[in-house]
Amino acid sequence: EMVSDRRVTPDGVAVNTVLSACSHAGLVEEALRVYSDLVAGRYGAVAPDIQHQTCVVDALGRAGRLDEAEQFIDTISRPSEVTWRTLLGACRIHGDVARAERAVARLRKLAPRDAPTRVLMANVYAAAGQWEERDLERKNMDQAGVRKRPGKSWLVVDGTRHVFTVEDKRHPRIEEIRAELAVLGQRMKAAGFVPNTSVVLRSMADEEAKECHLCHHSERLAITFGLMSTPPGTTIRVFKNLRVCPDCHEATKFIARLTGR
Ligand code: ZN
Numbered sequence: 001e002m003v004s005d006r007r008v009t010p011d012g013v014a015v016n017t018v019l020s021a022c023s024h025a026g027l028v029e030e031a032l033r034v035y036s037d038l039v040a041g042r043y044g045a046v047a048p049d050i051q052h053q054t055c056v057v058d059a060l061g062r063a064g065r066l067d068e069a070e071q072f073i074d075t076i077s078r079p080s081e082v083t084w085r086t087l088l089g090a091c092r093i094h095g096d097v098a099r100a101e102r103a104v105a106r107l108r109k110l111a112p113r114d115a116p117t118r119v120l121m122a123n124v125y126a127a128a129g130q131w132e133e134r135d136l137e138r139k140n141m142d143q144a145g146v147r148k149r150p151g152k153s154w155l156v157v158d159g160t161r162h163v164f165t166v167e168d169k170r171h172p173r174i175e176e177i178r179a180e181l182a183v184l185g186q187r188m189k190a191a192g193f194v195p196n197t198s199v200v201l202r203s204m205a206d207e208e209a210k211e212c213h214l215c216h217h218s219e220r221l222a223i224t225f226g227l228m229s230t231p232p233g234t235t236i237r238v239f240k241n242l243r244v245c246p247d248c249h250e251a252t253k254f255i256a257r258l259t260g261r
Contacts, residue, residue: 003042009044009045010043010044010046011046012046012049012051015034015038015043015046015052016052018034019031019052019055019056023055023059023062026062027059028063028065031055031056031059032056032059035048035052035055038052050076050079050080050082053072053076053079053083054080054082054086056072057073057086058086061086061091061093064090064094066087066094069090070087070102079106081107081111081114084103085103085107085116087103088103088107088117088120088121088124091103092120092123092124092127093246095124095127095128096124097133100120100121100124101121104121115141115149118137118140118141118144119141122134122137122138149241149242150165151166151217151218151240151241151242152165152218152240152241152242153217153218153219153221153222153238153239154238155222155226155236155237155238155239156237157226157230158229164219164221164222165218166217166218167216168218168221171225173225173228174221176228177221177224180224180227180228181215181216181220181221181224182215184224184227184258188251188254188255188258191257193250193254196246196247196250217245219238219240219252220251223236223238223252223255227255232260233260233261234261235261236261
C-alpha cells in the first residue's frame with residue numbers, strides 16, 4: 001500500500017518489517033518476492049542491506065529451506081554475525097548438525113569468543129541427541145573462559161520484583177508455584193499442548209523427566225506466580241534477559257488461552 005500510495009514512501013525499516021513479518025508467518029515466497037522487488041528498485045531509494053538479507057535467510061531457514069538459505073548467504077557480499085547466527089538458529093530448529101558446524105566455522109572467524117554461538121551449537125548437538133559433542137562444546141566454552149549468562153525471568157507484583165531462574169529454589173513460594181504449574185500442565189495437555197522435548201538441553205533418559213524439566217524454565221515459573229498472585233484478568237508482564245525457548249513460547253500461548261490472561 002505504501003508503494004501504491006504516493007503520499008508515503010517506504011524506507012528501509014518498513015521493508016525490513018515486512019520481510020520480518022513474512023518470515024515469522026511462514027510466508028517464504030512473499031518474502032522472496034519483496035526482496036526481489038527491493039533489488040529491482042521498486043521501493044524508491046531503499047537499497048537492500050544486510051538486515052533485509054538476514055530476514056530472507058531467516059524466512060528460508062525457519063521454513064526448513066536450509067540449502068537455499070545457505071546458498072543465499074553465499075550471494076551476500078558481507079554476511080554479518082547475525083546472518084550466520086540466524087542460519088545456525090534454523091539448523092537447531094531443523095536438526096541440521098553438519099550445516100550448523102559450517103555456520104559456526106564462519107562465525108568463529110567473525111567473532112572468535114562469541115558465547116551465544118557456542119551455546120547455540122551446544123544446543124544443536126543436544127537437540128540432535130549428540131550428547132558427547134554437546135559436552136565437548138560446553139567443555140571448550142569453559143576452557144576458553146566463555147560464560148553463558150544464566151536465564152532469568154522476572155515480574156513485578158504489588159511493587160515487588162520477583163526473579164526466577166530455571167528450576168528455581170530460592171523463591172519463598174516455590175513449592176506452591178510448582179504445584180500450581182503441575183495443575184496447569186495437566187490442563188495444557190488436555191487442551192492439546194504437546195511439549196517439544198527436543199529443546200531440552202540435558203541428556204535425560206525418559207520423556208517424562210524431560211517434560212518435567214521443561215515445565216520449570218524461569219518464564220513458566222514467573223507466569224505461574226503471576227497467575228497465582230494477581231486478580232483474574234490482570235495482564236501479566238514477564239521480563240527476560242535471554243530469548244524464550246520454542247517450547248515455552250508455545251506453552252505461553254496455551255496458558256494465555258486457557259487462563260484468559
Ligand atoms: Zn523454555
